[in-house]
Amino acid sequence: MLGQVLGGRTGSSPSGSRYFRYEVAGLSQSGETESMDYPIRSSGNAFITVPYNRMNQEMQRITRMGGKIVNIEPLN
Template identity: 55%
Template sequence: MYGQTTVSTPNTSASRMYRIEVEGMRQSSESDKQSYAIRKSGSVFFTVPYSRMNEQMRRINRMGGKIVNIQPLNTEPAPQPENSEN
């Protein structure tokens, strides 16, 4: 409706970031479009928002990479368990 606004919280899926570790990337016509060279050896890291993860994973597969690890990048500290010492 006209005049309505959407309020989002910082913990929505759009604000979640992930780091993807990739091995075995090869230089190809797809990677030639980028402004940096990709080496066959070693790991390459991509940081992407949750909303673009699927797209990035497809791109990695097309370029011959193998996804080794995916880690969430949390800006908030993990909740600490309460001590039940009495």
């Protein structure tokens, strides 16, 4: 399972400590994805762990890279 935690501000609010895992299909290695800290597999789905306060930004980034979010699940 491929996972990555993206940094963000964690405040004293409950939302600062909540994380979600995106299951993403359709990502492939490209010029933009090569600059990431983790590789993108050419087949199968990728799993990306995101803090609550960065969910919207990560959705936009995945869409720009041509991926499709197929599942979002909260992590406890």
